[in-house]
Amino acid sequence: MSVPPLRLSHNFDAYISGEVIIHPSAVLAPGVILQAAPNSKIIIGSGVCIGMGSILKVHEGTLEVETGANLGAGFLMVGKGKIGANACIGSATTIFNCSVEPGQVVAPGSVLGDTSRQISDLTTATD
Amino acid sequence: MSVPPLRLSHNFDAYISGEVIIHPSAVLAPGVILQAAPNSKIIIGSGVCIGMGSILKVHEGTLEVETGANLGAGFLMVGKGKIGANACIGSATTIFNCSVEPGQVVAPGSVLGDTSRQISDLTTATD
Amino acid sequence: MAVRSIAEAAPPTPWSKNLAEPRIDPSAFVHSFSHVIGDVKIEANVIVAPGTSIRADEGTPFFIGENTNIQDGVVIHGLEKGRIIGDDQQEYSVWVGSNSCITHMALIHGPCYIGDDCFIGFRSTVFNARVGAGCIVMMHALIQDVEIPPGKYVPSGAIITTQQQADRLPDVQTEDKQFAHHVVGINQALRAGYL
Numbered sequence: 001m002s003v004p005p006l007r008l009s010h011n012f013d014a015y016i017s018g019e020v021i022i023h024p025s026a027v028l029a030p031g032v033i034l035q036a037a038p039n040s041k042i043i044i045g046s047g048v049c050i051g052m053g054s055i056l057k058v059h060e061g062t063l064e065v066e067t068g069a070n071l072g073a074g075f076l077m078v079g080k081g082k083i084g085a086n087a088c089i090g091s092a093t094t095i096f097n098c099s100v101e102p103g104q105v106v107a108p109g110s111v112l113g114d115t116s117r118q119i120s121d122l123t124t125a126t127d
Numbered sequence: 128m129s130v131p132p133l134r135l136s137h138n139f140d141a142y143i144s145g146e147v148i149i150h151p152s153a154v155l156a157p158g159v160i161l162q163a164a165p166n167s168k169i170i171i172g173s174g175v176c177i178g179m180g181s182i183l184k185v186h187e188g189t190l191e192v193e194t195g196a197n198l199g200a201g202f203l204m205v206g207k208g209k210i211g212a213n214a215c216i217g218s219a220t221t222i223f224n225c226s227v228e229p230g231q232v233v234a235p236g237s238v239l240g241d242t243s244r245q246i247s248d249l250t251t252a253t254d
Numbered sequence: 255m256a257v258r259s260i261a262e263a264a265p266p267t268p269w270s271k272n273l274a275e276p277r278i279d280p281s282a283f284v285h286s287f288s289h290v291i292g293d294v295k296i297e298a299n300v301i302v303a304p305g306t307s308i309r310a311d312e313g314t315p316f317f318i319g320e321n322t323n324i325q326d327g328v329v330i331h332g333l334e335k336g337r338i339i340g341d342d343q344q345e346y347s348v349w350v351g352s353n354s355c356i357t358h359m360a361l362i363h364g365p366c367y368i369g370d371d372c373f374i375g376f377r378s379t380v381f382n383a384r385v386g387a388g389c390i391v392m393m394h395a396l397i398q399d400v401e402i403p404p405g406k407y408v409p410s411g412a413i414i415t416t417q418q419q420a421d422r423l424p425d426v427q428t429e430d431k432q433f434a435h436h437v438v439g440i441n442q443a444l445r446a447g448y449l
Contacts, residue, residue: 027156029176029197047200047218049156052174068235070199072215073174088199088217090232105217105234142287142304160287160305160326164443182305182327182358186443203327203358203376205440221359221376221393236394238410243375243392243433246409246424 023048029073032056036063040080051075051091072108079113150175156200159183163190167207178202178218199235206240274314292316297352300324301445307331313347313364322354325441330356332364338384340367351387355438369404373434378408390430 014028018036022028022044029052036042037059044050045066051073056063061080065071069083072091079097083089087100090108098113100106141155145163149155149171156179163169163185170191171177178200183190188207192198196210199218206224210216214227217235225240227233274293282300284290290302292310297320302308306328310316313332317340318324332347340349347364354372356362361379369387374380378395385397386404393410400420402408407426414420 025157025179025200027154027176027178029154029174029195030152031174047156047179049176049178049197049199051176051197051213051215052152052195068178068200068218070178070197070215070217070235072197072232073176073195073213086199086218086235088215088232088235090215091195091197091213091230103217103235105232107232108213108215108230158305162304162326162444180305180327184326184358184440184444186440201359205358205376205437219377223376223393238376238393241393241410243410244407244427244430246407246412 018042020044023067026050029054045069045085066102081113145169147171150194153177156181172196172212193229208240274310276310279320294318297322303328303441310347313337315346316348316350316364317346318350319352319354319370321352322350322356323438323441324356325358325360327359328356328362329360330362330364332366333382336365336382338365338367341369355434355441357437357441373438375410375434375437388426390426390434 014032016034019041020034020036023046025046026044026048028050031053032050033055034042035057040058040060041062043064047068048065049070051071054071054075056077058080063080065083066085068086070088072089074092075089077095081099083100084102087104089106092108093106093110096113141159143161146168147161147163150173152173153171153175155177158180159177160182161169167185167187168189172194174195175192176197178198181198181202183204185207190207192210193212195213197215199216201219202216204222208226210227211229214231216233219235220233220237223240276290276294278296279298281298282296284302285304287304288302288306290308293315294308294310296318299321300318302324303326305326306324308330312334330348337345340346348366350368351370353370356374357376359377360374363381365382366380367384371388372385373390375391375393378391380397382399383397384401386402388405389402391408395408396413398415400414400417402420405426406423407430
């Protein structure tokens with residue numbers, strides 16, 4: 001799978017909007033965007049580490065990142081779900097409307113929760 | 128393998144001693160300790176994210192964390208080595224005198240670089 | 255070097271009304287980024303590195319023998335109940351003997367006895383146990399509810415929770431001592447940063 005190169009954001013600050021609860025021991029790298037729509041929320045637990053340029057957005061329900069989880073640079077999560085405690089998500093991974101078990105390791109550049117139609121005979125199709 | 132639970136640090140400041148060069152866009156969670164002995168140094172690249180209570184120490188040579196790498200809460204690194212760009216290291220991992228490739232994901236609670244004697248016939252010994 | 259304000263009396267609790275304070279030998283070094291709380295006796299030339307937490311606020315008292323080295327990120331704590339007998343035949347929640355090395359991020363949880371000349375490796379846990387003199391415990395090990403005879407070697411990642419396992423541990427060999435010595439040596443190099 002090919003993923004665009006990660007680049008450092010010009011903006012060192014995180015952008016946070018809506019109901020977003022961040023434990024004081026969590027850290028957000030530069031350029032992180034956390035956005036919860038009305039009637040939904042984002043919860044970031046203790047010791048969580050969110051890599052540069054990551055984007056987490058939820059439009060309904062709760063998106064929770066549990067204690068000690070580590071989200072690599074360029075992580076994208078859209079929709080509700082839970083990243084379990086101490087899970088480790090490789091850089092440039094996309095998670096759509098699903099969850100990750102505690103302690104789980106996700107390879108960099110993965111796509112989880114993609115339910116779109118797969119075309120098996122394209123040589124460019126990925127795992 | 129058993130690892131002690133992560134604990135919240137009492138110290139909200141990082142403790143830094145010796146020649147430690149930190150890019151202004153890197154972020155350090157509470158309780159991080161970075162320590163370089165004389166004639167050695169630590170380099171923390173842009174967009175790096177270092178989780179709560181992590182300890183990085185080098186006694187000779189250079190310990191470098193490249194751009195976009197994420198080090199989970201309670202990470203411990205002792206000795207020289209390089210954490211490659213965008214690598215993602217699970218929480219409570221120990222790295223002793225060795226390196227991690229760019230983009231690599233390391234499972235939480237791992238030990239890398241341990242060259243101590245292994246005992247194969249202890250049924251209790253783990254990988 | 256003088257001990258700074260991090261040595262505190264234990265807070266009053268339902269089980270302990272007395273505000274015991276640490277007793278720290280003037281030759282010991284306690285880093286200002288560490289916490290030493292309650293009835294803790296620290297002997298000569300002990301080093302307590304940054305980021306350590308030695309809290310005798312529940313189980314008490316603690317003893318740390320001379321020349322012992324408590325590295326960064328170590329936690330020493332004790333349960334309210336349960337005591338071990340120290341080398342002076344008194345009761346302690348945690349006893350750590352002389353010339354021992356408790357390395358980075360180890361968790362020493364009382365009731366717990368660690369003898370003289372022991373090495374406890376990175377991130378290992380010792381809880382409700384006795385570790386005899388001269389033992390070497392490597393990294394990420396768990397020792398709980400057992401008594402380890404003197405001079406035994408616990409490999410990295412071992413989980414020793416029954417006495418049968420403890421009795422089958424191999425003896426320390428020269429190479430183990432060299433490895434432990436190497437790790438302690440690294441800390442000596444880094445110590446220049448504190449003093």
